[in-house]
Amino acid sequence: MTDIKVAVLGAAGRMGTQTCAAVEAAEGLELVARLDHGDPVSRDTLAGADVAVDFTVPSVTEANVHAVLDAGVHAVVGTTGWDDESRARVTAHLAELSPRGTGGQGALGVLIAPNFGLSAVLAMTFAAKAARYFESAEVVELHHPNKVDAPSGTARHTAAAIATARAEAGLGTSPDATEVGWEARGADVDGVRVHAVRLRGLVAHEEILFGNEGEQLVIRQDSFDRASFMPGVLLAIRSVVSRPGLTVGLEHVLDLS
Ligand SMILES: NC(=O)c1ccc[n+]([C@@H]2O[C@H](COP(=O)([O-])OP(=O)(O)OC[C@H]3O[C@@H](n4cnc5c(N)ncnc54)[C@H](O)[C@@H]3O)[C@@H](O)[C@H]2O)c1
């Protein structure tokens, strides 16, 4: 088996640095390019990569993915900021790259994961399963204060999954008598309230709160160190080369969906 050649975009950042080190240390992977702000993304700069991993910023990640696909390279994306429209444009781009983009031999894959941490992926999965049984549901995400976006991609993904499960179960919105002070009630993500905490000392944490009359379920996960994301990143790199099309969420690779 030949090594999977990997390029990292955002290589100088917190996650990019860890990813480069993890790829260099991993069996069967070879780091061939480190790109960061100001570097063009092209067949040349990707330097023969099979897979490009993007840990940049929400404002550039979609353009990076399109450039990576145009270079004939698979993409693994950890950067936040994706929505239904940007994901649909990636799906359309993959289809345009037919026959490589339509699932045939050698077709390109894009794997976007809001969170590569096993504890986070499991927390989201458990939350989606629990959601239909509770009248109330809210999400609290807690992160380091250098994070540029709120609420976190993980919290958005979690809230969306809770909302889908509630809708399928015929549940309406959570009960809430608030008349004044809506600014204190967090963001509305698909009808689920999401609260974002930024605190020095934190890395990435999430609590999903469910309530019924007389009972509560709290699902909590903590990433204390960015090392926690690396097994998931390596799994995504190894998986995307044989997963044509767009995959959103590591739960699909882990067979949890
Ligand atoms: N999916 C996950 O498990 C996971 C985990 C942690 C962080 N994240 C997300 O990953 C992203 C990066 O997080 P971080 O903490 O590493 O941020 P960071 O600010 O430390 O790193 C971002 C890097 O991207 C670079 N960059 C900016 N514009 C660029 C461009 N046009 N081309 C190439 N590089 C560019 C910056 O110079 C910087 O080095 C964020 O969206 C964050 O939410 C995801």
Ligand SMILES: O=C(O)C1=N[C@H](C(=O)O)CCC1
């Ligand atoms: O540190 C960050 O920034 C993180 N971003 C992701 C998110 O927004 O969900 C994943 C956790 C860490």
